[in-house]
Amino acid sequence: MRALPYVQSAEPVLMLTGVVGNKTVTVLGVPLSDISYFDIDLSQGRLPQTGGEAVVESTVQAQTGSTLTIYVYQSSISPPTELDVRVVGVMSNLLKGFIGPMSLNLVVVPLDWLQQQLGVGDFYNMVFITLNDKSLIQPLAQELKARFPHAEVYTQQSALSTINRVFNMLNIFFLVIEVIAFVAGGLTTFTVMSITVRERLGEVALLKATGISGRDVALAFLLEVGLVGLLGGVAGGFAGYWGAIGIKYVLIRAGYNFDVPIPFIPSLFAMGIGVSLAVALLGALAPIYRVVSLRPLEILR
Numbered sequence: 001m002r003a004l005p006y007v008q009s010a011e012p013v014l015m016l017t018g019v020v021g022n023k024t025v026t027v028l029g030v031p032l033s034d035i036s037y038f039d040i041d042l043s044q045g046r047l048p049q050t051g052g053e054a055v056v057e058s059t060v061q062a063q064t065g066s067t068l069t070i071y072v073y074q075s076s077i078s079p080p081t082e083l084d085v086r087v088v089g090v091m092s093n094l095l096k097g098f099i100g101p102m103s104l105n106l107v108v109v110p111l112d113w114l115q116q117q118l119g120v121g122d123f124y125n126m127v128f129i130t131l132n133d134k135s136l137i138q139p140l141a142q143e144l145k146a147r148f149p150h151a152e153v154y155t156q157q158s159a160l161s162t163i164n165r166v167f168n169m170l171n172i173f174f175l176v177i178e179v180i181a182f183v184a185g186g187l188t189t190f191t192v193m194s195i196t197v198r199e200r201l202g203e204v205a206l207l208k209a210t211g212i213s214g215r216d217v218a219l220a221f222l223l224e225v226g227l228v229g230l231l232g233g234v235a236g237g238f239a240g241y242w243g244a245i246g247i248k249y250v251l252i253r254a255g256y257n258f259d260v261p262i263p264f265i266p267s268l269f270a271m272g273i274g275v276s277l278a279v280a281l282l283g284a285l286a287p288i289y290r291v292v293s294l295r296p297l298e299i300l301r
Contacts, residue, residue, distance in 0.1 A: 011038070014029035014111060040108065226277060230273065
């Protein structure tokens, strides 16, 4: 690749997924001889100069001089490989933000050292190519696809477009799931409350016969339903949060190195509880209104 007249540079790298504590990181092995190519924007420290040294992204939250133990996953069935690296620098981005505003919690180490630690010989799984003429990017990409049909060829624009498409598809998918969940929750609440109210007709008749108004009876039912909806919203919020984290780690163990951060957002958690409470109350209104509008003699008959 480097011998082609229009290729300015071609740099092999080895990219793998790892875990530091409870944080997922992307380990990137780059050749020290051409490390300036990757345009690492340092906020503190220096670049790696020998094996075992690393520059980390600021999102990893590691200080210079500290030691990180990284468990690198090469496949879903083999145990992880343990790597001990010493942090010599902290960066804000590399390749001038090639991956856009997203953060992969990058840990940059020397390529030859990483290959040696993993026992993979001269293997690398990515090549960064820079051209002298931008107009030749698409022709080169087509030529690479023709020569290497099993390889994935991305330009910077196509990589960002792919990421945007993935997130748009995920948003539509989750929106459909949310609508189905709301409808199912409302129908389930309506059915359960209809059965519950029908089974407690005698209790309702007795309460109304003793002078308790239908409004007070309806309020008692609504408070009961509201408590169930509140507890269900809290339980569902925690189950969704920890379930998403569990699914992420399952995907990581399967060999996918795309780390999506899953923060706990109190406002969204409160919104989920509010939606659960609203669905429960709306589903219970019709059966409660129907029974409290009857007279005691009509209920008993």
